[in-house]
Amino acid sequence: MVGVEQPVSVVLAVTVLAAGAAALAALPAAFGRRVPALALGLGYALSTGLMLGLGFLLMQRALERTGGLLAVAAALFAALYTAWTHRYTGGDALDPLEPEAISAIEGYRLMIAHGLHAASEGVALGAAMALDLQLGIALALAMAVQNVCEGLGLASVLAARGVRGLDVAILVVFSDAPQALLAVAVFAVLPEWPGALGGVLGFGAGALLFLTLTETLPAAYRGGGRAATAAVVSAAAGALILLQAVVH
Numbered sequence: 013m014v015g016v017e018q019p020v021s022v023v024l025a026v027t028v029l030a031a032g033a034a035a036l037a038a039l040p041a042a043f044g045r046r047v048p049a050l051a052l053g054l055g056y057a058l059s060t061g062l063m064l065g066l067g068f069l070l071m072q073r074a075l076e077r078t079g080g081l082l083a084v085a086a087a088l089f090a091a092l093y094t095a096w097t098h099r100y101t102g103g104d105a106l107d108p109l110e111p112e113a114i115s116a117i118e119g120y121r122l123m124i125a126h127g128l129h130a131a132s133e134g135v136a137l138g139a140a141m142a143l144d145l146q147l148g149i150a151l152a153l154a155m156a157v158q159n160v161c162e163g164l165g166l167a168s169v170l171a172a173r174g175v176r177g178l179d180v181a182i183l184v185v186f187s188d189a190p191q192a193l194l195a196v197a198v199f200a201v202l203p204e205w206p207g208a209l210g211g212v213l214g215f216g217a218g219a220l221l222f223l224t225l226t227e228t229l230p231a232a233y234r235g236g237g238r239a240a241t242a243a244v245v246s247a248a249a250g251a252l253i254l255l256q257a258v259v260h
């Protein structure tokens with residue numbers, strides 16, 4: 013990017029802002045409001061569409077750079093890793109749309125699952141920024157929006173456990189912190205390992221697509237219903253793909 017002398021600082025600032033945006037998800041809890049299941053579901057639908065669009069764009073770039081095999085292998089590895097994190101935390105069996113049904117221990121597990129989810133997103137974001145900083149910053153904005161949508165689910169669970177106000181905001185942002193840390197680390201290291209870029213892009217794409225299909229899309233269908241979820245997912249994914257076409 014022309015005029016930017018310390019891109020690592022730019023990446024740090026943008027990704028911290030994207031993770032920090034999740035604090036907005038604490039607003040309903042701060043005013044003692046419960047977010048209706050329909051709104052949570054449509055939030056997950058918006059998040060799904062953005063992550064699908066992002067995953068598609070990253071996979072396209074990964075295939076261009078690796079000729080296919082490495083990108084597909086890395087995406088498969090990401091899916092296996094993500095499936096393991098679900099098995100380990102049990103996070104995908106917990107439904108944020110029914111926060112009262114989640115016990116205190118399950119709430120902690122959900123936070124760990126949320127943190128691991130955010131870590132994979134950070135790898136994807138760091139690789140996108142290493143490939144093209146301008147594109148990566150545009151994608152970080154999409155990531156900020158989906159952080160708020162997914163944060164609403166986590167905030168509902170915390171509020172149901174009696175956590176209040178600023179504490180909800182801090183915990184939701186904290187669970188997204190791995191996103192910023194991993195994005196900066198991947199962005200800083202990749203220039204020294206240029207041959208790994210295609211593989212890391214493939215990993216990020218595979219993780220985003222698998223997370224979408226196993227976590228956010230099922231939650232979207234449960235809360236938002238089939239037709240509205242399909243409409244929001246398609247519109248968000250399409251808008252993201254159009255956005256990158258405008259950026260370039």
Ligand SMILES: [Zn+2]
Nearest residue numbers: 129133158162
């Ligand atoms: Zn996400």
